[in-house]
Amino acid sequence: MSLSLIPEIKAWVQKKKGGHAKHAEYLVERIRGDHLQPGVIADLGCGTMTVTRRIAELLGDVEVYGYDVKDHAAKRDDDPANLRYSVIEPFTFGQQEPKADIVNLGGVIHHVDQKDELRFLQDVHAGMTDGPDSRLFMHEHTLSANPWRRRMETVCLRTVEFLINEAAESMLTQYNFYTRERLLALLDRAGFEVLDHEDVGTRLVTLPSLNTNTVYWCRKK
Numbered sequence: 001m002s003l004s005l006i007p008e009i010k011a012w013v014q015k016k017k018g019g020h021a022k023h024a025e026y027l028v029e030r031i032r033g034d035h036l037q038p039g040v041i042a043d044l045g046c047g048t049m050t051v052t053r054r055i056a057e058l059l060g061d062v063e064v065y066g067y068d069v070k071d072h073a074a075k076r077d078d079d080p081a082n083l084r085y086s087v088i089e090p091f092t093f094g095q096q097e098p099k100a101d102i103v104n105l106g107g108v109i110h111h112v113d114q115k116d117e118l119r120f121l122q123d124v125h126a127g128m129t130d131g132p133d134s135r136l137f138m139h140e141h142t143l144s145a146n147p148w149r150r151r152m153e154t155v156c157l158r159t160v161e162f163l164i165n166e167a168a169e170s171m172l173t174q175y176n177f178y179t180r181e182r183l184l185a186l187l188d189r190a191g192f193e194v195l196d197h198e199d200v201g202t203r204l205v206t207l208p209s210l211n212t213n214t215v216y217w218c219r220k221k
């Protein structure tokens with residue numbers, strides 16, 4: 001199979017109301033479940049904005065911003081009026097205006113170099129409002145605690161991500177996968193209180209995967 005087909009297959013799977021649409025719907029359920037009334041939602045590392053666009057469609061009265069460090073040419077002519085897209089320099093989310101009530105981080109932090117992981121989350125923290133409706137929602141691959149299984153998962157994740165990102169789309173990227181314990185400790189160090197964390201398996205991802213995924217629902221301490 002030609003590697004050039006991979007982005008097309010990915011786009012086709014996403015259009016089929018796959019994990020990305022479910023991710024947006026899950027986040028909106030969370031927002032409604034906590035009776036939050038955000039004015040601004042930011043999707044940092046939004047990629048092609050498949051999730052961002054769905055959030056904007058579901059919450060038409062909320063300003064939704066997609067930010068990425070790479071220009072994925074994500075904006076479309078028929079996008080909803082409440083959806084915006086910006087390409088920003090790494091670690092400058094904290095300087096963007098307006099500040100976000102809710103930040104969505106879907107599969108982004110494992111692309112941040114380990115030496116920058118704390119700086120990355122502190123920048124996210126700086127870009128969020130301080131009110132009671134402020135939340136960070138993170139959906140991330142989760143490595144097992146078992147060291148043998150963890151090695152196997154790391155090899156599979158690296159292979160799949162290499163094919164999707166580097167070989168198919170020439171995207172140079174880092175891979176820094178987390179166990180749940182390591183990510184919980186990092187969130188705490190970055191100034192977040194984790195209100196809850198849930199194993200969501202693979203239901204919010206588009207492509208099949210060996211490992212499970214966790215959502216972290218947090219607020220600023």
Ligand SMILES: C[S@@+](CC[C@H](N)C(=O)[O-])C[C@H]1O[C@@H](n2cnc3c(N)ncnc32)[C@H](O)[C@@H]1O
Nearest residue numbers: 044045046047051068069070090106107108111
């Ligand atoms: C696996 S993709 C996820 C895209 C999107 N969140 C989704 O769920 O479809 C990871 C994205 O994170 C972006 N990214 C990597 N490092 C970043 C950083 N330091 N700040 C913001 N975005 C970053 C990449 O350019 C890429 O678009």
